[in-house]
Amino acid sequence: xxxxxxxxxxxxxxxxxxxxxxxxxxxxxxxxxxxxxxxxxxxxxxxxxxxxxxxxxxxxxxxxxxxxxxxxxxxxxxxxxxxxxxxxxxxxxxxxxxxxxxxxxxxxxxxxxxxxxxxxxxxxxxxxxxxxxxxxxxxxxxxxxxxxxxxxxxxxxxxxxxxxxxxxxxxxxxxxxxxxxxxxxxxxxxxxxxxxxxxxxxxxxxxxxxxxxxxxxxxxxxxxxxxxxxxxxxxxxxxxxxxxxxxxxxxxxxxxxxxxxxxxxxxxxxxxxxxxxxxxxxxxxxxxxxxxxxxxxxxxxxxxxxxxxxxxxxxxxxxxxxxxxxxxxxxxxxxxxxxxxxxxxxxxxxxxxxxxxxxxxxxxxxxxxxxxxxxxxxxxxxxxxxxxxxxxxxxxxxxxxxxxxxxxxxxxxxxxxxxxxxxxxxxxxxxxxxxxxxxxxxxxxxxxxxxxxxx
Amino acid sequence: xxxxxxxxxxxxxxxxxxxxxxxxxxxxxxxxxxxxxxxxxxxxxxxxxxxxxxxxxxxxxxxxxxxxxxxxxxxxxxxxxxxxxxxxxxxxxxxxxxxxxxxxxxxxxxxxxxxxxxxxxxxxxxxxxxxxxxxxxxxxxxxxxxxxxxxxxxxxxxxxxxxxxxxxxxxxxxxxxxxxxxxxxxxxxxxxxxxxxxxxxxxxxxxxxxxxxxxxxxxxxxxxxxxxxxxxxxxxxxxxxxxxxxxxxxxxxxxxxxxxxxxxxxxxxxxxxxxxxxxxxxxxxxxxxxxxxxxxxxxxxxxxxxxxxxxxxxxxxxxxxxxxxxxxxxxxxxxxxxxxxxxxxxxxxxxxxxxxxxxxxxxxxxxxxxxxx
Numbered sequence: 001x002x003x004x005x006x007x008x009x010x011x012x013x014x015x016x017x018x019x020x021x022x023x024x025x026x027x028x029x030x031x032x033x034x035x036x037x038x039x040x041x042x043x044x045x046x047x048x049x050x051x052x053x054x055x056x057x058x059x060x061x062x063x064x065x066x067x068x069x070x071x072x073x074x075x076x077x078x079x080x081x082x083x084x085x086x087x088x089x090x091x092x093x094x095x096x097x098x099x100x101x102x103x104x105x106x107x108x109x110x111x112x113x114x115x116x117x118x119x120x121x122x123x124x125x126x127x128x129x130x131x132x133x134x135x136x137x138x139x140x141x142x143x144x145x146x147x148x149x150x151x152x153x154x155x156x157x158x159x160x161x162x163x164x165x166x167x168x169x170x171x172x173x174x175x176x177x178x179x180x181x182x183x184x185x186x187x188x189x190x191x192x193x194x195x196x197x198x199x200x201x202x203x204x205x206x207x208x209x210x211x212x213x214x215x216x217x218x219x220x221x222x223x224x225x226x227x228x229x230x231x232x233x234x235x236x237x238x239x240x241x242x243x244x245x246x247x248x249x250x251x252x253x254x255x256x257x258x259x260x261x262x263x264x265x266x267x268x269x270x271x272x273x274x275x276x277x278x279x280x281x282x283x284x285x286x287x288x289x290x291x292x293x294x295x296x297x298x299x300x301x302x303x304x305x306x307x308x309x310x311x312x313x314x315x316x317x318x319x320x321x322x323x324x325x326x327x328x329x330x331x332x333x334x335x336x337x338x339x340x341x342x343x344x345x346x347x348x349x350x351x352x353x354x355x356x357x358x359x360x361x362x363x364x365x366x367x368x369x370x371x372x373x374x375x376x377x378x379x380x381x382x383x384x385x386x387x388x389x390x391x392x393x394x395x396x397x398x399x400x401x402x403x404x405x406x407x408x409x410x411x412x413x414x415x416x417x418x419x420x421x422x423x424x425x426x427x428x429x430x431x432x433x434x435x436x437x438x439x440x441x442x443x444x445x446x447x448x449x450x451x452x453x454x455x
Numbered sequence: 456x457x458x459x460x461x462x463x464x465x466x467x468x469x470x471x472x473x474x475x476x477x478x479x480x481x482x483x484x485x486x487x488x489x490x491x492x493x494x495x496x497x498x499x500x501x502x503x504x505x506x507x508x509x510x511x512x513x514x515x516x517x518x519x520x521x522x523x524x525x526x527x528x529x530x531x532x533x534x535x536x537x538x539x540x541x542x543x544x545x546x547x548x549x550x551x552x553x554x555x556x557x558x559x560x561x562x563x564x565x566x567x568x569x570x571x572x573x574x575x576x577x578x579x580x581x582x583x584x585x586x587x588x589x590x591x592x593x594x595x596x597x598x599x600x601x602x603x604x605x606x607x608x609x610x611x612x613x614x615x616x617x618x619x620x621x622x623x624x625x626x627x628x629x630x631x632x633x634x635x636x637x638x639x640x641x642x643x644x645x646x647x648x649x650x651x652x653x654x655x656x657x658x659x660x661x662x663x664x665x666x667x668x669x670x671x672x673x674x675x676x677x678x679x680x681x682x683x684x685x686x687x688x689x690x691x692x693x694x695x696x697x698x699x700x701x702x703x704x705x706x707x708x709x710x711x712x713x714x715x716x717x718x719x720x721x722x723x724x725x726x727x728x729x730x731x732x733x734x735x736x737x738x739x740x741x742x743x744x745x746x747x748x749x750x751x752x753x754x755x756x757x758x759x760x761x762x763x764x765x766x767x768x769x770x771x772x773x774x775x776x777x778x779x780x781x782x783x784x785x786x787x788x789x790x791x792x793x794x795x796x797x798x799x800x801x802x803x804x805x806x807x808x809x810x811x812x813x814x815x816x817x818x819x820x821x822x823x824x825x826x827x828x
Contacts, residue, residue: 017638017641021641287487287490287491290487290491291491291494291495291498293495293802294491294492294495294496294499294795294798294799294802295495295498295499295502295795296499296761296779296791296794296795296798298764298765299764299779299783299791299794299795300499300502302764302780302783303502303503303505303783303791306783306784306786307505307508307509307512307786308505308508380644380645381644384644384645384646384649387649388646388648388765391648391765391768391769392764392765392768392780406652410769415652415655415656415659415660415667416660416667418660420656420660423652423656424656427649427652427653430645430649431645431649434641434644434645435641435642435644437644438640438641438642438643438644439641442640442641
């Protein structure tokens with residue numbers, strides 16, 4: 001056994017494509033494991049289907065941060081900091097003359113980008129009995145100028161949107177000496193510049209909070225929606241694409257491997273039974289295979305998805321059911337018919353082995369070397385099948401998958417609008433998966449099939 | 456099903472018995488094909504109605520629209536609740552009768568089967584052809600030219616191109632190009648729509664030299680020549696994605712297939728006799744492989760009928776595949792079943808004819824003789 005394994009391995013090394021394929025498959029498995037550990041299933045579902053309260057920190061439809069590595073014009077990154085929790089956003093507590101707590105928040109950030117952010121937010125979360133706390137917000141700009149953002153009372157849950165404040169807008173217009181379409185641009189602009197040019201340097205956001213009760217507290221979160229976010233960008237729902245990119249790997253691998261495994265093993269067993277018993281059993285299997293040829297495979301899958309259930313497990317079951325009685329059963333049967341005549345089968349019969357024993361102990365093991373390459377080569381088609389159904393809008397309603405990313409991108413016209421990252425990232429991962437398994441299966445086929453080896 | 460490798464059996468029989476044998480073989484063949492079609496079509500009918508589940512969906516939507524209609528009709532009138540309820544029930548009964556829902560699904564399914572086998576494809580429930588007809592035959596026929604153009608052009612180029620290249624490669628295997636083809640054959644793991652996305656990205660979104668999708672510009676050119684050129688321009692991307700996604704694997708498969716046949720003893724014998732490579736190729740390689748080539752070609756031709764659902768969807772190509780996809784979305788089972796019936800007939804006829812073609816192209820094959828593999 002050890003010797004055969006060694007022999008296989010040394011042959012395996014002769015195929016560079018096999019090694020590349022194996023490395024890709026291994027990396028995908030690692031990615032899948034990483035995804036499942038980093039983002040547990042329930043967390044992934046929450047992040048993917050949560051709603052605005054989960055996604056509010058992300059800007060809409062922006063490319064990943066590494067975009068900036070390749071462009072001359074640097075786009076602002078996304079910031080989300082909570083005072084007191086993130087170190088850079090300091091929260092200093094004190095007491096005023098009346099003995100009520102006061103708070104000083106300060107956050108400094110480097111702004112060295114060539115464009116302006118999408119939107120700025122302050123999320124306040126305060127505690128009070130009757131009288132709400134009061135804050136005044138300032139932004140100290142790199143030239144030392146102090147821009148007063150606003151002074152307002154904060155209810156227990158309060159969101160301040162910079163672009164919606166007409167007073168701030170007026171102040172910004174005064175600095176710029178013209179009517180700004182978007183006040184956000186003016187906040188980060190060189191005064192009176194036209195066309196608007198960003199002022200680079202350190203900005204400091206300073207918030208002073210006063211309270212009127214002993215037990216009062218103020219918490220604040222600063223969110224700047226930049227024009228790049230995360231390692232994979234975001235979609236139209238502000239969702240971080242990383243969730244789907246990472247979780248696509250285990251889903252694709254599970255679907256592809258399970259479908260390939262079930263299909264090839266089941267059709268192998270059925271072919272073995274047919275070849276061994278012959279007669280009407282064999283005839284029946286042959287007829288079912290022919291009828292299956294008439295059935296429209298993709299249409300049936302689409303119908304099941306539309307009428308019945310889009311759950312990936314239902315689709316997997318239907319896929320397997322429809323793929324068992326296909327071409328593989330014929331090739332397997334042809335080989336079993338040859339093996340059936342071998343003398344050791346005669347010997348097994350002579351010592352009185354029953355049918356099941358012969359099928360599972362003597363017939364099937366002979367075909368396993370042929371099964372493995374076929375199984376590996378079949379994986380890409382099932383991975384792409386899942387993606388294809390998702391592209392038609394029939395992806396699993398719960399799971400984030402690569403195919404669903406492409407479908408979303410397709411639906412929202414990502415290609416028309418130049419949001420290439422949205423479609424390219426899942427496509428590249430799908431391509432790697434397909435290529436990895438195809439290359440590996442291809443090489444295995446040549447190793448296990450001596451007839452092909454010289455060709 | 457397709458007897459590709461009938462083993463010649465040396466037997467001397469009189470003409471009479473061979474006619475008898477052929478007749479018996481044909482009768483059996485036709486019978487089995489009909490059985491296959493009937494079961495296949497009935498299975499499709501059952502699946503397309505989800506074993507009657509689609510009825511439930513339709514009943515619910517009929518009830519809903521009946522309630523809506525009645526409440527709209529009686530909105531400004533004083534109608535007794537009982538009278539209103541009766542109106543609703545009457546309307547539902549009428550609509551269900553119109554849709555044939557008053558007979559049980561089991562009985563209806565056999566009626567569908569009978570009509571389908573007689574090629575009376577019936578009428579669509581929600582879909583209509585562009586000319587406004589609800590006849591399933593017209594809906595399908597209207598889409599046929601677009602699908603034939605896309606699938607026909609791409610599959611014919613793919614088939615003849617790959618057979619031609621494979622023959623050339625099998626002549627000198629181990630060469631540089633041979634290795635390139637082997638190395639590239641895993642690229643066929645990706646389906647056509649996948650390449651389609653990349654093509655749209657490069658040629659439509661980035662370079663802006665070819666259209667994103669559709670079959671003709673809007674508004675379409677009035678001049679016939681311009682119209683043809685415009686359609687061709689729209690054809691390039693979908694057709695090339697269909698071709699490229701199978702190109703390398705197809706060449707690889709044919710090449711390996713030809714190589715297996717060119718390592719036969721009689722080819723070596725031919726070489727030893729000093730026959731020219733061209734003669735060897737034509738008489739000793741192409742001749743015995745002809746049944747397989749023809750089988751593949753025939754299956755390709757009938758495969759045109761099904762269209763390429765996802766590629767057509769990605770490129771917004773108005774073909775059959777996309778129509779079937781739309782039909783499913785609209786619960787129009789008649790369209791789905793109709794398309795399957797036509798495919799089943801085409802397949803059965805092709806399989807039947809192929810048996811005779813084998814006899815013509817390969818003298819070693821004898822009808823009804825030999826054991827099927």
